[in-house]
Amino acid sequence: MAIAEYLKHMFSLEGKVVLFTGAAGGIGSELCRGLARAGAAVALCDVNKEQLEKLQAEIEKEEGKASSHVINVLDKDSVVSCVKEVGDRYGHIDVLVNCAGINKREGFMDVKEETYDRIMAINLKGAFIVTQEVAPYMKKQNKGSIINIGSHNTGWVLGGCSIYAATKSGLYAFTKAQSVEWAKYNIKSNCISPGHIQTPLTTVTWEHPERSKYLLDRIAMNRPGYPADIVGVCILLASDASDYITGCEYRVDGGCISGGQPWPYDTEF
Numbered sequence: 036m037a038i039a040e041y042l043k044h045m046f047s048l049e050g051k052v053v054l055f056t057g058a059a060g061g062i063g064s065e066l067c068r069g070l071a072r073a074g075a076a077v078a079l080c081d082v083n084k085e086q087l088e089k090l091q092a093e094i095e096k097e098e099g100k101a102s103s104h105v106i107n108v109l110d111k112d113s114v115v116s117c118v119k120e121v122g123d124r125y126g127h128i129d130v131l132v133n134c135a136g137i138n139k140r141e142g143f144m145d146v147k148e149e150t151y152d153r154i155m156a157i158n159l160k161g162a163f164i165v166t167q168e169v170a171p172y173m174k175k176q177n178k179g180s181i182i183n184i185g186s187h188n189t190g191w192v193l194g195g196c197s198i199y200a201a202t203k204s205g206l207y208a209f210t211k212a213q214s215v216e217w218a219k220y221n222i223k224s225n226c227i228s229p230g231h232i233q234t235p236l237t238t239v240t241w242e243h244p245e246r247s248k249y250l251l252d253r254i255a256m257n258r259p260g261y262p263a264d265i266v267g268v269c270i271l272l273a274s275d276a277s278d279y280i281t282g283c284e285y286r287v288d289g290g291c292i293s294g295g296q297p298w299p300y301d302t303e304f
C-alpha cells in the first residue's frame with residue numbers, strides 16, 4: 036500500500052459529519068479548517084454568525100465541505116434547533132467538538148455570582164446540553180466521537196482562573212463518564228487540553244513583557260502554542276484510527292505540565 040493510501044485509510048474523515056461549537060473562535064476556526072482538509076463535512080456552530088460565514092467561505096474556497104449554524108449554548112432552545120438543523124441537513128452526526136468557551140480572569144473573592152454563572156453556563160452546562168442532543172444520533176448509528184476542548188487548567192491552575200479551571204475539570208469528568216457509559220454504543224469521548232495558545236483572545240498576554248516571560252519560562256518548548264499545533268490530535272480523535280482510545284486527556288502544551296523550562300545544570304547533552 037502506498038503511503039498516501041495508507042494514511043488516508045487511517046486518518047481520512049471523508050464521509051464524516053462534525054458538529055463543532057465555538058467554530059468562529061481562534062482555536063475553533065483552525066481546527067475546523069483542519070477537519071475539513073482531512074475530508075469531513077463541518078457544521079460550523081457559533082453565536083458569531085458573521086465570522087461563521089467568513090470561515091465557511093474560506094473552507095469552500097479550498098473545496099472543503101462546511102455549513103454555518105447559529106447556536107447559543109446558553110439557550111437550550113437554540114441548541115435543540117441547531118442540532119436538529121445539522122441532523123436534518125446531513126442525516127448523521129459522527130463527531131462532536133465542544134469548543135465554545137469563555138474566561139474572565141479575577142481572584143476567587145472578586146468573582147461575582149453572575150460571572151460564575153456565565154462561565155459555568157457556557158463552558159460546562161453548554162457542553163452538557165449540546166452533548167445530550169447529539170449523543171442520540173451517535174447511539175443510533177452505533178458509532179461516534181466526542182471531543183471536549185478542555186485546558187491545561189485541569190492540571191495546573193493559573194491564578195485568577197478558578198471558575199474556568201472548575202469548568203474545564205468538569206469537562207474532563209464528563210469525558211470520563213461518557214467513555215464509561217457509552218463504550219457499549221461504540222461512542223468514544225476524549226478531551227484535548229491546550230496549553231498557552233496564542234489566539235486573537237490571548238494576544239494581549241503574549242504582547243505583555245512580564246506575562247509572556249512568565250509563560251515562556253513555564254513552557255519547555257519555549258514558544259507559545261498556536262491553534263495549528265492542536266489540529267493533528269483533533270484529526271486523530273475524529274478519525275477511526277483512535278477507535279480504541281476513550282476517556283483520555285490529550286495535553287497540547289509544549290511541555291508545560293511536565294515541568295516547563297529546566298533550571299540551569301552543568302552538563303550538556
Ligand SMILES: NC(=O)c1ccc[n+]([C@@H]2O[C@H](COP(=O)([O-])OP(=O)(O)OC[C@H]3O[C@@H](n4cnc5c(N)ncnc54)[C@H](O)[C@@H]3O)[C@@H](O)[C@H]2O)c1
Nearest residue numbers: 057059060061062082107108109134135136186229232234
Ligand atoms: N486560547 C488559549 O490559550 C486556550 C487554552 C486552553 C483552552 N482553550 C479553550 O479553547 C476554546 C477556544 O478558545 P479560543 O482561544 O479560540 O477563544 P475564542 O474566544 O477565540 O473562541 C471561543 C468561541 O466560542 C464562542 N462562544 C462564546 N460564547 C458562546 C455561546 N454562548 N454559544 C456559542 N458559542 C459561543 C465565541 O463566539 C468564540 O467564537 C475555549 O473552550 C477555551 O477555553 C483556549
